[in-house]
Amino acid sequence: MSQGNGVRRPRTIIEKVWDQHVVAERAGAPTLLYIDLHLVHEVTSPQAFSGLRERGLKVRRPDLTIGTTDHSIPTHDRSLPILDKVAEAQITQFEKNCRDFGIPFYGPHSNNQGIVHIIGPEQGLTQPGMTVVCGDSHTATHGAFGALAFGIGTSQVEHVLATQCLLQTPSQSYEVRVDGTLKPGVGAKDIILNLISRIGIGGGTGCVFEYTGSAIRALSMEERMTICNMSIEGGARAGLVSPDDTTYQYLAGRHYAPAGPAWERALNFWRQLPSDDGAQFDERIEIDASALEPMITFGTNPGMGIPITSSVPDPSSISDPLERESLGKALRYMDLPAGKPLLGHPVNVVFIGSCTNSRISDLRAAAAIFKGRKVSPKVRVMVVPGSQTVKAQAQAEGLDRIFKEAGADWREAGCSMCIAMNGDQLQPGEYSVSTSNRNFEGRQGKGGRTFLASPLTAAASAVTGVVTDARTLL
Amino acid sequence: MERSNKFTSRLAPLPIDNIDTDQIIPARFLKTISKAGLGDQLFYDWRYDASGKPNPDFILNKPEGRAAHILLAGDNFGCGSSREHAPWALTQYGFRAVISSSFADIFRGNALKNSLLPIVIPLDKLEALFVAVTADPAATVTVDLEQQVLTLPDGSITNFPIDAFAKHCILEGVDELGYILQQQDAISAYEARRPITVNTLA
Numbered sequence: 001m002s003q004g005n006g007v008r009r010p011r012t013i014i015e016k017v018w019d020q021h022v023v024a025e026r027a028g029a030p031t032l033l034y035i036d037l038h039l040v041h042e043v044t045s046p047q048a049f050s051g052l053r054e055r056g057l058k059v060r061r062p063d064l065t066i067g068t069t070d071h072s073i074p075t076h077d078r079s080l081p082i083l084d085k086v087a088e089a090q091i092t093q094f095e096k097n098c099r100d101f102g103i104p105f106y107g108p109h110s111n112n113q114g115i116v117h118i119i120g121p122e123q124g125l126t127q128p129g130m131t132v133v134c135g136d137s138h139t140a141t142h143g144a145f146g147a148l149a150f151g152i153g154t155s156q157v158e159h160v161l162a163t164q165c166l167l168q169t170p171s172q173s174y175e176v177r178v179d180g181t182l183k184p185g186v187g188a189k190d191i192i193l194n195l196i197s198r199i200g201i202g203g204g205t206g207c208v209f210e211y212t213g214s215a216i217r218a219l220s221m222e223e224r225m226t227i228c229n230m231s232i233e234g235g236a237r238a239g240l241v242s243p244d245d246t247t248y249q250y251l252a253g254r255h256y257a258p259a260g261p262a263w264e265r266a267l268n269f270w271r272q273l274p275s276d277d278g279a280q281f282d283e284r285i286e287i288d289a290s291a292l293e294p295m296i297t298f299g300t301n302p303g304m305g306i307p308i309t310s311s312v313p314d315p316s317s318i319s320d321p322l323e324r325e326s327l328g329k330a331l332r333y334m335d336l337p338a339g340k341p342l343l344g345h346p347v348n349v350v351f352i353g354s355c356t357n358s359r360i361s362d363l364r365a366a367a368a369i370f371k372g373r374k375v376s377p378k379v380r381v382m383v384v385p386g387s388q389t390v391k392a393q394a395q396a397e398g399l400d401r402i403f404k405e406a407g408a409d410w411r412e413a414g415c416s417m418c419i420a421m422n423g424d425q426l427q428p429g430e431y432s433v434s435t436s437n438r439n440f441e442g443r444q445g446k447g448g449r450t451f452l453a454s455p456l457t458a459a460a461s462a463v464t465g466v467v468t469d470a471r472t473l474l
Numbered sequence: 475m476e477r478s479n480k481f482t483s484r485l486a487p488l489p490i491d492n493i494d495t496d497q498i499i500p501a502r503f504l505k506t507i508s509k510a511g512l513g514d515q516l517f518y519d520w521r522y523d524a525s526g527k528p529n530p531d532f533i534l535n536k537p538e539g540r541a542a543h544i545l546l547a548g549d550n551f552g553c554g555s556s557r558e559h560a561p562w563a564l565t566q567y568g569f570r571a572v573i574s575s576s577f578a579d580i581f582r583g584n585a586l587k588n589s590l591l592p593i594v595i596p597l598d599k600l601e602a603l604f605v606a607v608t609a610d611p612a613a614t615v616t617v618d619l620e621q622q623v624l625t626l627p628d629g630s631i632t633n634f635p636i637d638a639f640a641k642h643c644i645l646e647g648v649d650e651l652g653y654i655l656q657q658q659d660a661i662s663a664y665e666a667r668r669p670i671t672v673n674t675l676a
């Protein structure tokens with residue numbers, strides 16, 4: 001990709017990772033792209049394994065593949081049987097598929113079991129410059145390491161299992177530049193909810209985000225994962241952060257991270273990945289971190305978010321008829337009055353978990369609010385660690401005791417009420433403050449109503465029983 | 475799946491923006507390990523009330539909606555999860571195309587792999603189509619995939635874009651996995667020059 005007179009055009013990290021993974025280009029077809037890491041889980045893979053069996057194919061690279069059980073697995077005591085027979089059959093079939101095809105996996109009783117997007121990073125599997133795919137739209141989480149990571153459908157899961165490749169056309173690049181210093185009580189979740197509220201949930205369609213700027217540089221890896229995780233909620237299939245010392249420090253010493261001389265070689269390679277000065281993006285947006293407030297959603301898609309101190313918008317103030325109707329429909333579903341603040345709105349359930357906010361730093365933030373306080377008697381609170389590793393770490397730090405003493409339910413790892421497939425769910429009409437990533441109608445249980453927010457906001461609302469600005473409790 | 479490249483159908487209008495995959499097929503139906511039965515669960519929570527009875531106001535429960543093989547939907551159709559269960563449910567129900575002003579990326583790719591055509595037309599034409607089908611629920615459109623032309627109820631035509639390779643696969647019955655498998659030599663050559671990254675078996 002050089003331009004005229006031998007001068008190399010500055011490239012984004014997105015282009016660099018892409019270029020390094022091109023296997024073949026044929027006229028009239030998309031690029032054949034190599035995949036470095038394929039994560040599989042029980043929900044989107046069964047039909048792909050069936051396809052392999054029908055064709056008599058093997059998994060080409062089980063050594064670049066890893067499985068976990070997360071979506072339909074219960075979060076109650078793992079020594080108890082799974083009551084939902086359909087879910088149990090799915091998990092059993094998944095374990096059989098992994099065994100039959102030689103894929104390593106973390107079953108329900110593994111010490112490493114957890115949400116697919118939590119385990120990749122924590123095991124050191126996700127590394128800068130990789131292509132990472134999973135039959136799951138939140139695969140963008142792994143972009144926090146400077147990997148090109150995106151969700152795929154089950155047909156493509158089958159393609160990757162069989163060939164370790166995908167046919168892909170390049171996306172546009174979209175720079176999300178966040179500069180400035182966050183105010184206390186404002187965090188990564190607020191940055192991403194703010195972005196999505198500005199560009200809308202289709203705003204990044206056809207694009208890959210690169211998050212840049214001083215505010216992104218100042219974030220920990222876990223916070224960067226929270227942001228990249230929700231790229232899909234802005235319509236972008238992938239979102240990434242160019243790697244830096246924060247990335248390398250996080251990776252050093254992890255189970256699958258390179259060690260010894262391989263570590264030095266990897267570092268040399270990783271350091272060439274960040275976007276070049278002067279690299280051109282197809283789209284750009286700038287966000288001033290210092291102006292951000294804690295964010296919360298009021299509607300039925302993640303773009304319907306507001307600063308927690310402001311009011312729910314009024315449909316009558318919107319001129320576009322389809323947009324006005326969408327907002328009106330959302331407020332009817334949520335049973336919320338237009339023009340009123342959300343602060344003080346009663347809450348039935350608080351869910352702290354999901355691949356967006358179930359890492360140790362999220363649990364520490366929530367525990368800081370719960371410490372020495374009690375959960376409101378009107379609220380059911382579930383704290384669900386993202387993995388068994390996170391769970392063990394939290395228990396080593398005594399966070400589980402803080403949650404339990406406050407009256408919250410401390411669970412086993414899994415997706416849980418983020419997607420409500422496993423029995424953890426809202427009842428019709430209930431309101432939750434949830435640290436997950438989607439507030440679609442029925443996402444947390446048929447008829448349930450979701451306010452998406454940060455772990456701080458969720459914990460504060462659990463304590464007071466109403467939507468609360470955590471800064472009043474800090 | 476056999477798909478002729480030209481067909482005429484009524485439209486089932488769903489004038490809602492951002493219809494997400496949790497509405498198309500709610501997550502609780504994803505515990506299946508096969509593709510069977512998903513058509514019955516399409517739009518389940520809009521289609522049926524709490525007791526499981528058909529909701530008479532929902533378009534697929536009205537005679538004019540039942541006769542349609544094309545879904546007419548608001549902007550950004552198919553946003554949300556990567557579940558291919560969404561196009562499986564739509565095609566099993568009998569839909570052959572969805573017309574909207576835009577589609578979410580993953581859904582669009584998944585739809586094409588199942589010969590479900592994601593047809594993008596400009597917003598003004600989409601709005602006109604909603605008006606036309608409201609005025610006359612029996613109005614039809616004709617989809618010509620080969621020519622990438624949509625003939626609207628008033629007889630006017632509009633072109634639509636479609637991924638060239640996906641179109642080729644649908645029209646010629648090319649199996650994408652088979653196509654990739656033909657390139658095993660290139661894949662092996664790439665692997666030979668590729669540095670080792672991780673080994674999940676280690």
Ligand code: SF4
Pocket residue numbers: 070071115116117136138354355356414415416418419436437
């Ligand atoms: S936690 Fe939620 S969003 Fe994340 S992988 Fe699980 S179901 Fe998907």
